[in-house]
Amino acid sequence: MVESVAGASADPTHAAPDPSRRDFIHIAVVAAAVGGVAAVAWPLVDQMNPSADTLALSSIEYDVAKVALGQQVTVLYRKQPLFVRHRTPKEIAEAVADDHAQLRDPATDASRVKPGKSEWLILIGVCTHLGCTPNFDGGNLDPGHYGGWFCPCHGSVYDTSGRIRKGPAPKNLVLPEYVFETGTKIKVG
Amino acid sequence: MSGPSTYEPKTAIERWLDSRLPIVRFSADLMDFPTPKNLNYWWTFGGILAFCLITQIITGIILAMHYNASGGGAFASVQHIMRDVNYGWLIRYIHANGASMFFIAVYVHIFRGIYYGSFKAPRELLWLIGAAIYVVMMATAFFGYVLPWGQMSFWGAKVITNIFGALPVVGPPLVTWLVGGFTVDAPTLNRFFSLHYLLPFVIAGLVGLHIWALHVPGNNNPTGVNVKSKSDTVPFHPYYTVKDGFAVSVFMILFACFVFFMPEALGHVDNYIPANPLATPAHIVPEWYLLPYYAILRAIPDKLSGVIAMGGAIACIFALPWLDRSRVRSMRYRPQAKLYFIIFFIDCLILGFCGAHEPDDKLWPGSIGFQLFDSNINSFVWLSRVAAAYYFFYFLIVTPLILPFTETPLPAPESISTPVLSHPATVPAGAVAAPEKKG
Numbered sequence: 001m002v003e004s005v006a007g008a009s010a011d012p013t014h015a016a017p018d019p020s021r022r023d024f025i026h027i028a029v030v031a032a033a034v035g036g037v038a039a040v041a042w043p044l045v046d047q048m049n050p051s052a053d054t055l056a057l058s059s060i061e062y063d064v065a066k067v068a069l070g071q072q073v074t075v076l077y078r079k080q081p082l083f084v085r086h087r088t089p090k091e092i093a094e095a096v097a098d099d100h101a102q103l104r105d106p107a108t109d110a111s112r113v114k115p116g117k118s119e120w121l122i123l124i125g126v127c128t129h130l131g132c133t134p135n136f137d138g139g140n141l142d143p144g145h146y147g148g149w150f151c152p153c154h155g156s157v158y159d160t161s162g163r164i165r166k167g168p169a170p171k172n173l174v175l176p177e178y179v180f181e182t183g184t185k186i187k188v189g
Numbered sequence: 190m191s192g193p194s195t196y197e198p199k200t201a202i203e204r205w206l207d208s209r210l211p212i213v214r215f216s217a218d219l220m221d222f223p224t225p226k227n228l229n230y231w232w233t234f235g236g237i238l239a240f241c242l243i244t245q246i247i248t249g250i251i252l253a254m255h256y257n258a259s260g261g262g263a264f265a266s267v268q269h270i271m272r273d274v275n276y277g278w279l280i281r282y283i284h285a286n287g288a289s290m291f292f293i294a295v296y297v298h299i300f301r302g303i304y305y306g307s308f309k310a311p312r313e314l315l316w317l318i319g320a321a322i323y324v325v326m327m328a329t330a331f332f333g334y335v336l337p338w339g340q341m342s343f344w345g346a347k348v349i350t351n352i353f354g355a356l357p358v359v360g361p362p363l364v365t366w367l368v369g370g371f372t373v374d375a376p377t378l379n380r381f382f383s384l385h386y387l388l389p390f391v392i393a394g395l396v397g398l399h400i401w402a403l404h405v406p407g408n409n410n411p412t413g414v415n416v417k418s419k420s421d422t423v424p425f426h427p428y429y430t431v432k433d434g435f436a437v438s439v440f441m442i443l444f445a446c447f448v449f450f451m452p453e454a455l456g457h458v459d460n461y462i463p464a465n466p467l468a469t470p471a472h473i474v475p476e477w478y479l480l481p482y483y484a485i486l487r488a489i490p491d492k493l494s495g496v497i498a499m500g501g502a503i504a505c506i507f508a509l510p511w512l513d514r515s516r517v518r519s520m521r522y523r524p525q526a527k528l529y530f531i532i533f534f535i536d537c538l539i540l541g542f543c544g545a546h547e548p549d550d551k552l553w554p555g556s557i558g559f560q561l562f563d564s565n566i567n568s569f570v571w572l573s574r575v576a577a578a579y580y581f582f583y584f585l586i587v588t589p590l591i592l593p594f595t596e597t598p599l600p601a602p603e604s605i606s607t608p609v610l611s612h613p614a615t616v617p618a619g620a621v622a623a624p625e626k627k628g
Binding site: 051 | 247248251273
């Protein structure tokens with residue numbers, strides 16, 4: 001700090017500056033500048049977070065009665081696919097039977113549906129590997145015949161409960177937050 | 190850069206870099222650049238302009254993340270920025286007012302250059318690059334003003350592009366080519382957005398050349414006298430980093446006053462009406478920083494002549510190093526030039542004032558006036574004409590033809606240090622100093 005003024009022409013009217021006062025000025029200036037830059041930087045960073053209109057897309061309602069037995073409807077929820085699957089008794093039985101199988105992300109089938117509504121499986125249709133949308137194939141394409149979804153990107157296989165059974169994905173298909181408002185009407189988010 | 194480098198790499202990595210890509214040496218030389226020790230606060234506007242350019246580029250890149258350059262979506266996306274994007278209102282107001290701040294600073298910088306003769310040899314090319322930056326700035330500002338796609342945007346774009354239509358033969362097809370259609374429309378908006386994003390980087394490149402050209406002869410200074418010895422200079426850092434930093438801080442206060450307390454003061458309410466190709470706003474004016482040229486354009490009743498006069502007004506700035514041949518740089522020592530300069534400065538303000546008014550508005554509302562040729566003498570048309578005439582009179586008659594014969598410059602000091610050392614405030618050690626009178 002003091003060295004930086006050594007090259008300047010000496011001021012004949014003043015005594016040598018007190019080094020501690022000069023240090024104080026330096027620290028105060030740098031602190032004020034850092035604080036100011038941080039205060040300015042935050043809006044510039046925060047602007048990239050979701051805007052108010054994006055956040056306003058938070059919840060949707062859907063009448064699951066429109067989905068026939070064995071059918072799956074994909075609904076747009078927060079700009080992502082939401083699977084509404086009307087499971088057959090066979091699919092439910094397969095899922096329950098595997099509750100205690102060797103699972104990468106252990107979960108019982110009952111924990112993945114609402115009580116008494118086990119025919120309705122509501123899932124966020126995003127592979128937990130790298131975000132592709134798995135296709136429901138009923139066990140036709142996937143070699144292990146888990147009967148659920150098969151992700152075309154990297155071959156993750158999900159069973160009829162949406163649990164990961166094979167491939168690179170680490171987690172089960174995510175369950176959204178939802179409630180049954182009436183017998184068949186769900187509110188997601 | 191001028192003079193031998195005094196940088197000595199101290200660490201192993203600096204030595205390694207120095208023989209491959211000497212960026213540390215480059216920066217050290219910039220910081221160590223010998224700068225005249227008598228630069229006053231008018232010289233801080235270079236640093237202020239660098240601050241303005243960086244601010245505009247950063248906020249502009251951010252706005253482009255949220256803006257939609259389509260005829261149908263542009264207006265709504267600006268409202269989206271103002272209402273929905275986190276701190277979008279702040280970033281847009283900084284960008285919109287930042288343009289005005291940029292022009293305030295560039296006008297001070299230009300008038301500083303004229304007053305102290307900073308355009309004179311060996312700084313002519315430095316001046317030309319600066320003038321080019323100013324022209325590109327005007328283009329960038331115009332393209333930017335079109336982007337919100339409000340009424341002022343649309344009709345401003347229409348008027349400015351039609352200026353090129355005044356050119357004989359090539360004019361009308363040129364306008365069609367510029368706007369990409371029969372008239373200004375969505376294709377115009379898209380290309381203007383592209384150019385608005387491009388040109389700031391052109392400015393940044395020109396600024397690099399401007400600083401390079403500055404660092405060959407070094408800074409001019411308020412006396413206009415060349416640096417004669419090392420004792421006339423101080424290193425750029427810490428002396429001018431601190432001085433420029435202080436000036437930028439003060440400038441930021443003015444900037445913040447606009448952004449937070451009167452963000453729309455320099456705008457126009459009509460730009461919050463979506464672009465409507467079927468209805469022109471009753472009162473259409475360009476942004477304040479273009480008003481003097483607008484006044485010159487309207488002062489002349491013939492379309493092509495008006496356009497030529499407006500272009501000529503800008504060309505005068507470029508030609509200044511060859512119009513002003515006085516051997517004395519600083520107007521401190523040019524009493525007559527100073528007087529004409531002050532009138533010229535006021536004249537530019539008057540032109541701006543005229544540009545903001547309708548041509549037929551009365552200057553003095555009470556007076557009826559009388560008809561002189563095509564217009565009433567008591568109207569902004571005639572004031573614009575007088576002011577435009579002085580503008581050209583200053584550049585083309587006074588500077589090259591009158592002053593060389595009528596002016597006897599005052600004696601300029603021997604060196605930069607002389608006026609400081611002989612100043613009454615500079616007294617020997619021991620005597621009572623009067624620092625408040627210094628400078």
